[in-house]
Amino acid sequence: MLSTMQDVPLTVARILAHGSRVHGRTQVTTWTGTGEPHRRSFEDVGVRSARLAHALHGLGVREGEPVATLMWNNAEHLEAYLAVPSMGAVLHTLNLRLPPEQLAWIMRHAGDRVVVVNGSLLPLLAPLLPHLDDVEHVIVSGPGDRSALADVRPQVHDYEELLAAQPADPYPWPELDERQAAALCYTSGTTGEPKGVAYSHRSVYLHAMEVNAAASFGLTPAQICLPVVPMFHVNAWGLPHAAFMAGAALLMPDRFLQPAPLADMIEAERPTVTAGVPTIWQGLLAELDARPRDVSSLHTVVSGGSACPPSLMKDFEERHGLRIVQAWGMTETSPLGSVAYPPPGLSPEEAWPYRITQGLLPASVEFRLAGPDGRFLPWDGTSAGELEVRGPWIAGAYYGGKDGEPFRPADKFSEDGWLRTGDIGTMSPDGYLTLTDRAKDVIKSGGEWISSCELENHLMAHPDVTEAAVIAVPDEKWGERPLATVVLRDGATAGWPELRSFLGERVARWQLPERWAPVPAVPKTSVGKFDKKVLRRQYAEGELKVTVVD
Amino acid sequence: MLSTMQDVPLTVARILAHGSRVHGRTQVTTWTGTGEPHRRSFEDVGVRSARLAHALHGLGVREGEPVATLMWNNAEHLEAYLAVPSMGAVLHTLNLRLPPEQLAWIMRHAGDRVVVVNGSLLPLLAPLLPHLDDVEHVIVSGPGDRSALADVRPQVHDYEELLAAQPADPYPWPELDERQAAALCYTSGTTGEPKGVAYSHRSVYLHAMEVNAAASFGLTPAQICLPVVPMFHVNAWGLPHAAFMAGAALLMPDRFLQPAPLADMIEAERPTVTAGVPTIWQGLLAELDARPRDVSSLHTVVSGGSACPPSLMKDFEERHGLRIVQAWGMTETSPLGSVAYPPPGLSPEEAWPYRITQGLLPASVEFRLAGPDGRFLPWDGTSAGELEVRGPWIAGAYYGGKDGEPFRPADKFSEDGWLRTGDIGTMSPDGYLTLTDRAKDVIKSGGEWISSCELENHLMAHPDVTEAAVIAVPDEKWGERPLATVVLRDGATAGWPELRSFLGERVARWQLPERWAPVPAVPKTSVGKFDKKVLRRQYAEGELKVTVVD
Structure with missing residues (x-):
């Protein structure tokens, strides 16, 4: 039997049209550090998105073509998020934490002809331009030293001047197939070459609906959403599109991702929902411990990107009343894969084992x-x-x-x-x-698997341990054995034997590491995850000071 | 640019698989009147849905074919909601409040070969069977006098016996195109012949996601949802599919839709979300006024189907602490069209004008x-x-x-x-x-439009008025003028002149009805809406006792 329903595609253009009309008075606020925050209505975002589309079309951008952004979380990046897919082009967000050569590799692989860049990031982009033959237009938004662009080959445009020069007419948004690509994001390439995921309009739209589900992040017009997760990192976990769809206000941190300004902006702007990686919350916790702020507006603090240490969740809740909700996902999953709300009706003690999972x-x-x-x-x-x-x-x-x-x-x-x-x-x-x-990190010891993460989480619950990373090292007898690399807190008194017995109370004896090494900090990837590749290399090259404890 | 996302169809089979596995312990509870409520886990609903699909396949049901249900809101109807679309057939819900000849017309139009019917509804179905040549199988669920089926032509099956006779193997649910029809629902045909809307898997799925949005009904595993709106009425507004998707428990009223058992089941089972037409809430209000119950579990009471009188909303809130949320939709809109949550940050007085709209x-x-x-x-x-x-x-x-x-x-x-x-x-x-x-109800008077609903709402706010319906009647001078038909409360003291001046304080003078007529009750359609066709005919045939008041 044929259905009799309308055939309406799920596209980013629908999100743009809806948010800018129905939620036109809702605001996106961009933090500016010490100055007044910058505020812009969703209606204005709509008008400016149309002007951006006119401008990009004028620069020759056509359907299916990538438009790169090298930008922080701000209102202009939101405009690119909405305008580029809605005109049928593909938003290509560039990870500004990648090594320059990897960034250049990705831009060449995608064939980026147009780049929108924040002025503050020109020191990163300008040296790459001589190596990027495809790039024809650089559009600069916001303050920054533009002198490095004086002699470059691509045409340089100022974002605001470009928009001001466009017709005020609405842009003739094309009717798109929902399976067309809307956005392109590369994995950070911790193993091998970076790999691009091309999200479709359909996937972006459905993901935004899921973010707005009550059982997920629950965005509504009553919420103020602070995406601490960068907009170059899996579309900021879908929050910008979801917020614009739901009419939830956005608080954008721009480049002020350090603990102190984050605490300041939470106190001043009172967001209700926020999301970021555990290292962000680790830093915020230390900041709030040192200099308390009123963070009571936050009712949902989502942590993802890597497992959140349970001790961090407990400390945050006990000392600042903030409840962290774990979520799991990856670039390839848009990223929403699961959210760790416990089943209803449980006591805090009963709920805890569910809260430390990756989620439902x-x-x-x-x-x-x-x-x-x-x-x-x-x-x-x-x-x-x-x-x-x-x-x-x-x-x-x-x-x-x-x-x-x-x-x-x-x-x-x-x-x-x-x-x-x-x-x-x-x-x-x-x-x-x-x-x-x-x-790749699991330790294969004598036919059994030892979880490196489990050992790390237990170690990081010890008061003298700031960070810990466990890697597999070759072992003649067992094939592999765990090596614990540990960042000790200033003034720590515990030695390796004490840490080993601490661990011995929590895991089976055969899982206990014999090898221990101090490190000044655990090496991190560009998105803040433990970079165990580096540790494995350091061990192989004898750079770690390993003590054996039985 | 081609997207790289998986091509996964949005189907009811996905809702069935997810709810029965991930939320297997969640329960659907069916009210049984004075007996123990009947409880069944979502896991069991999944097992039984597979058996139902096996059974229907065994009776010759194939992809694209309708399977009719003539059932109340209960766990077995939920099984049909899930099994029939998932096997590729089309769930055809029959409105048991329709006149028998219209029901027969609809069943012939759809070509129903198989009907699942509650035993208590056999007195309605049995007399139609001689006129329904297509019907080959009648599957009877639940108690009822089955003697009327003794001599009928179609094969008669007992629902439970049929399920018990099926293999325990999982059903091989086919991979369907999301644009295939999943469910068929006819409009009540207040004007002309009933018209069928064939919902697609895609539309049912997306609608369920929207129902579960935080800005909508917000179903989560923490909710218990009571669909008072019948499952033959626009898929019970999407609640059964949405609840199974979200893992929200369901409380099914079966045939106990009268105010007293509704109040009893709310007190006993403590649902959190409910939805129904204004006449249901009107009845519940009177019941609670007469015999109070604890209804404090309800945080969302959705009213739709027709405009909810503002006085009813106020009375409910003031006397019983229940906040009614208006929503708007129709059979052709699945039905979710808008929900009247006010913008955030308003005082109750500021929010009120938004709450009495049809919604956002x-x-x-x-x-x-x-x-x-x-x-x-x-x-x-x-x-x-x-x-x-x-x-x-x-x-x-x-x-x-x-x-x-x-x-x-x-x-x-x-x-x-x-x-x-x-x-x-x-x-x-x-x-x-x-x-x-x-x-068709607007009154076209001297080149201006008068809203019949506006007059009705004001009249129904008068303490002496139980119901009021305003229709257009021919007028020599003005083309049309309003006639107010009014149900007066027992012991009412107000006469027509007093009601007219009460109205005169609220609308413009030229909108005031001159013609007034008492009625014992406003005629209703099968879904409880005012049936103004009947009033117009009664007026035309001189059956109303009209008084003229200037």
Whole structure:
């Protein structure tokens, strides 16, 4: 039987039209450090997005073409988020924390001809331009020293002047197929070359609806959303599009991501929902401990990107009344994969084991666990396998293989099209995911698996430990054994034997590391995750000062 | 640029699989009157849905074919909601309040071969069977006198026996196109023949996501949802599918829709969210006034189907602490069109004017107002035109025209495919819809429009008035004038002149009715709306006792 429903595509243009008209008085506020915050209405964002589309069209941007942004979280980046996909082009967000050579590689791979850049980031972009033959136009937004652009080949435009020069007519937004690409984001490439995920209009739209579900981040016109997660990092976890869709106000931190200005802006602007990686919350916790601020407006603090140490969650809640909600996802999952709200009706003690999982599976996403032999494992809370994911906002390929077509490496996608996450974990019978390790970080010791993350979390709960990272090192007898690298707190008194017995009270004896090494800080990737590659290299090259404790 | 996302269809089978696995312990509770409520887990609903699909397949049901239900709100109806679309067939919900001849017309039009019926509704179905040549199988669920089925032509099955006879294997749910029909619902046909809307899997799925949005009904695992709105009425406003998707518990009233058992089940089962038509809430208010119950569990009471009298909203809130939220929709809009949450940060007095609108436009739905000359009107809060609607869960045609193809009557769909609602209204600049009348009920007096609903609402706020319906009657001088038909409360003391001056303090003088008539009750359609056709006929045939008051 034929359905009789209208065939209306799910596109970013619909989000833009809705937010700027129905929620026209809602505001996006951009923090400016010590000055007055900058405020702009969603209606004005709509008008300016149309002008940006006119301008990009005037520069020759056509449907299907990428437009790169090298920008902080601010109102102008939001305009690019809305205008570029709505005109049929593809928003290509550049990760400003990547090494310059990787950034250049990505821009060449995507074929970026136009870059919108914040003035403060010109010192990063300008030296790359001589190596980027494709780039024809650089559009500079906001303050910054533009002298480095004096002699470059591409045409340089000022964002505000460019917009002011456009016609005031509404832009003739094209009617797009919802399966066209809307946004392009590259993985940080911790292993091998960076890989691009091309989100579709459909995936962005459905993901925004899921973000706005009451069981997820629950954005409504009553919320003020502070995306601390950068807009170059998986579309700021979908929050800008979701907020514009729901009419939730946005508080944009711009480049002020340090703990002190974050605490200041929370106290001053009173956001209700925020999201970021655990290292951000670690820094904010220390800041609030040192100089308390009123952060009571926040009712939802989402932590994702890597596992949040349970001790951090407890400290935040006990000392500042802030409840951290863990969520799990990755570039390939848009990123919303699961959110760790506990089942209803539990006491705080009963709820705690659920809160420290990666979270509950939402309706549109499917999980399965592939065991070492490729068979799928039961959801019994103990069988650990590689997590595979399916759903309408989950990647099924990467952008631009050798022939320009999407490509599907066998270690990343199953034969039947599911995403292979490279994460090892378990599923509880009631749908909660617990990740125990990365497939590449798990320690394979005498035919058993030891989770590096579990050891790290226990170690970081010790008062003398600031950070800890555990890696697998070769061992003649066991194949691999764990090495614990530890950042000790200033004035720490505990030695390795004490830390080892502390751990011994929490995990099985055969899992206890024999090898211990102090490090000044755990090396991090561009998105703030532990970079164990570096530690493994340091160990291999004898750079770590290893003590053996039995 | 090609997107690299997985191509996963949005289907009811995904809702079934997710709810029964991830929220397997969540319960659907069916009220049984004086006995113990019947409780069934979502996991069991999943197992039984597979058995139902096996059974229907065994009876010859194939993809694209309708399966009719003539059932109350209960767990078995939920199983049909999930199993029938998931196997690729089409759930055809029959409105048990329709006149028998209309019911038979609809079943013949849809070509129903299989009917699932509650035993208590056999007195309605059995007499129709001799006139329904297509019906081959009748599946009876629950208690009821089955003797009337002794001599009928179709095969009769017992629902539980049929399920018990099926294999325990999971059903091989087919991979469906999301644009296939999932459910079929006919309008009540107050004008002309009933018209069928064939919802697609896509529209049902997206609508369920919208129901679960925080800005909408906000279903989560922490909620218990009581759909008082019947499951034969626009899929119970999408609540069963949405609750199963979100893992919200369901409280099903079965046939106990009278005020006293409703109040009892609310007190006993403590639902948090409920939805129904204003006449239900009117009845519940009187019941609670007479015999108070603890209804404090309810935080969201949605009223839709027709405008909720503001006096009812106020009385409920003042006397029982229950806040009614108006929502607007119709069979052709799935039905979620708008929900009247006020903007944030307003005092109760400031919020009130928003709460009595039909509500705020959600992101996936578009509205426009067509003026008398066909031009589209501004959203200025005063320009009134016919509401036209577009969106992915809005009908673009009706099911089964003369050639079996979808058909698009010009009075129901615009040339560019928008739904013409037949409702006259205004839009505020901030996206709130106010309906002033049905296009066919508006009173065209001397070149001006008088809203019948506005007069009715004011009249019903008078303490001596129980109900009031205003219709247009022919007038030599003005073309049309309003006639007020009024149900007076027992022991009322006010006469027509007093009611007319009461109205005169609230509307312009030229809008005041001269003609007044008492009625014992306002005639209602099968879904509880005022049936003004009947009043117009009664007036034309001189059956009303009209008094003229100047």
